Amino acid sequence: MLLSALRPVAGGGAAGGARRSVLARAGGGWRRWRRSRPFWGGLFTVLAGLEIAVLPLAPLKVMLHQGIAGIPSVLLALIMIVMGLAGWFAPHHRSLAGIVTALLACAALVMSNLGGFLIGTVLGIVGGGLMFAWRPLPTAAPAPPPPRGDTP
Numbered sequence: 001m002l003l004s005a006l007r008p009v010a011g012g013g014a015a016g017g018a019r020r021s022v023l024a025r026a027g028g029g030w031r032r033w034r035r036s037r038p039f040w041g042g043l044f045t046v047l048a049g050l051e052i053a054v055l056p057l058a059p060l061k062v063m064l065h066q067g068i069a070g071i072p073s074v075l076l077a078l079i080m081i082v083m084g085l086a087g088w089f090a091p092h093h094r095s096l097a098g099i100v101t102a103l104l105a106c107a108a109l110v111m112s113n114l115g116g117f118l119i120g121t122v123l124g125i126v127g128g129g130l131m132f133a134w135r136p137l138p139t140a141a142p143a144p145p146p147p148r149g150d151t152p
Contacts, residue, residue, distance in 0.1 A: 037091040038134035044127030045084030045101050051120035053077030055113045073112035080104050087131045098132030
């Protein structure tokens with residue numbers, strides 16, 4: 001069903017062109033949004049937070065053995081998820097979010113089941129580094145006005 005929207009309509013016509021233009025506009029808007037912020041850094045950071053949060057939220061039988069040690073894991077994971085979302089929705093705070101994410105990922109290594117069995121720590125350090133390193137594209141300077149025909 002989804003692929004049928006991408007196939008050209010038999011006989012061409014305005015229906016096929018309109019359908020393709022709607023898909024092109026939607027894809028262009030998503031691409032523009034994604035390129036205007038540290039998307040991959042935020043995604044890796046959110047995934048790291050989810051990985052670190054999943055282990056202490058295991059079934060109750062496992063959680064009883066963990067005791068109070070599960071609380072820092074959940075808190076670290078929630079803050080990492082918030083930092084990833086901050087990178088997406090407030091890209092002007094990307095440097096702070098990247099540094100905090102990398103520090104939390106290193107802290108999760110000690111405080112939270114080896115940082116989600118090292119997967120969460122590695123994802124968090126990579127995501128924080130990508131957020132910190134991302135720079136917005138420079139805006140194009142306006143073109144100078146054309147010279148006038150009457151020169152002194």
